[in-house]
């Protein structure tokens with residue numbers, strides 16, 4: 001039973017196979033945080049009270065914090081009392097005040113985990129996989145109830161946390177700040193790590209010392225964003241990939257977020273995460289509730305590798321839809337970088353024919369098939385085929401593609417509207433806008449107001465009509481601009497600041513409706529590359545296009561950074577042409593293949609321009625992918641050599657039973673007259689013997705490969721790479 005409540009000592013103990021999380025209800029009804037870390041045996045945990053309280057109390061049972069909230073490690077900090085750190089909740093009451101005071105009322109435990117209404121969240125899985133604790137706290141004066149929900153996943157120790165705020169009183173209030181998570185950690189010398197960047201440079205690892213004051217990352221772009229991912233980690237100053245303690249946090253949400261770490265006057269660290277309170281408010285009438293998104297918390301004492309492992313196993317097994325868990329993905333050929341908007345039925349068939357001949361399995365028709373879209377300045381919202389490009393329609397094209405033995409996939413950008421579209425001419429108020437103000441176009445497009453159900457339903461109907469008519473087995477759901485002029489024609493003035501969150505709820509409503517109706521279709525999320533690479537999208541779509549940057553060398557940093565929180569089984573990765581369209585770099589085809597083979601593999605170039613030698617090499621890559629892709633889907637990922645340190649990057653994937661592994665090494669700079677270079681592997685069975693297939697094939701024990709290492713080849717030239725498959729003998 002991993003959720004223990006001790007009625008005598010008034011403690012709650014959430015326990016997994018590896019971790020414990022402990023809270024206490026004090027006599028006043030305040031709830032404090034006592035412990036989060038390695039697993040504790042259950043029993044008398046009251047000694048934790050003294051470890052968390054600077055006063056060194058003699059009797060843990062009577063400890064309280066009235067008037068002293070600033071020294072308390074809180075579970076639900078609110079505004080208006082003696083805690084002057086950032087609150088999780090700030091509520092505007094009908095008397096104009098913003099003071100709240102929530103005290104323990106009751107609690108419940110349950111096996112499994114309820115789904116969150118209207119929001120994506122981690123899934124319970126099999127009986128026994130997780131247990132949930134709900135604690136109700138009440139603000140009697142305001143007539144509000146807050147339910148703190150904690151789900152502990154037994155195997156990984158991941159903790160899912162969310163907050164439900166219910167207006168159980170008789171007066172309307174307004175939520176100004178409603179975060180999903182707040183936890184106060186003990187002092188320590190730590191670094192803060194997050195994943196920042198920009199378009200084509202997403203999720204680079206950013207690590208710096210956590211000093212006094214507040215370290216804050218956020219998004220105000222209406223999407224989780226290229227610039228910062230909703231992920232934050234705190235690691236011991238000396239924490240490496242393999243050693244040291246680290247805490248990680250990730251928000252299951254695709255819109256504006258905030259994540260902060262504040263070191264207070266006593267060096268306690270408050271970590272908080274949730275919907276960005278900037279320009280947010282939410283009216284809560286009597287009888288209504290507000291559900292925050294879910295936050296995921298992970299802890300490891302086995303370095304960053306261990307921390308990532310907690311997220312990876314949770315997301316592989318408890319986030320993506322069960323139908324797609326572990327399921328191998330088809331090798332695709334996408335026409336975007338091959339043709340951009342300029343294609344015809346015949347050109348597509350020429351590419352597809354070569355793809356089929358080389359062993360590819362899915363053709364994806366990208367942007368430009370609808371309305372009269374010959375550039376990015378028209379037709380979003382008009383999801384009907386362009387007869388100029390496709391004289392036999394999508395159905396004719398899909399049938400011809402299918403006749404080659406390939407499945408057919410299609411691009412949509414359902415959340416957008418072009419000013420030059422039939423939809424906009426019919427419904428000029430269907431975009432996000434503020435009356436009297438400019439409707440800013442980004443990439444020549446506006447954003448549909450998905451806070452309006454009728455707008456969502458109209459788009460759902462259009463997309464579903466195509467998916468009904470055409471034999472589509474894959475959809476790429478793109479989203480190519482941030483949200484501006486965040487206003488809705490349907491909301492009254494006092495509720496305009498609900499628009500950004502309502503937009504995200506609308507996206508989830510659409511994704512839910514369409515993916516439910518077409519459960520056999522494989523959906524891939526995309527947002528100008530990786531601007532919405534977050535667990536919210538992964539709940540509906542089991543994979544995401546990692547970045548528009550398809551250059552293999554740039555991808556080393558992007559895929560490495562992404563793997564801090566997300567497993568390779570959700571990262572789209574394609575081989576594209578050289579010189580690369582984003583950086584102009586020419587890398588060998590082998591390196592482009594080797595890097596992409598650690599993700600959901602595909603091609604994105606004009607196959608009709610390949611030489612015979614390149615075709616042969618691609619045949620080899622495809623055969624290798626078919627032989628090893630189960631490792632991408634199910635394997636444990638280990639980062640071995642960082643692209644930020646030195647000129648080599650290496651990582652590996654190990655089968656769950658350690659019978660097979662895949663090791664990838666990229667050397668971005670040749671070294672003159674090199675000495676012996678070795679790579680220490682991880683995650684193998686130490687007593688087994690492995691056949692090492694690839695350059696310098698040989699056999700060696702798992703212990704030798706992990707302790708002494710794998711001998712690396714020397715190379716001539718830059719951007720060379722190698723891939724090894726290891727098989728237990």
Ligand code: DGJ
Nearest residue numbers: 336366367526528529548
């Ligand atoms: C951005 C995506 O990331 C690309 O892969 C491509 O689909 C374009 N949009 C199409 O407009």
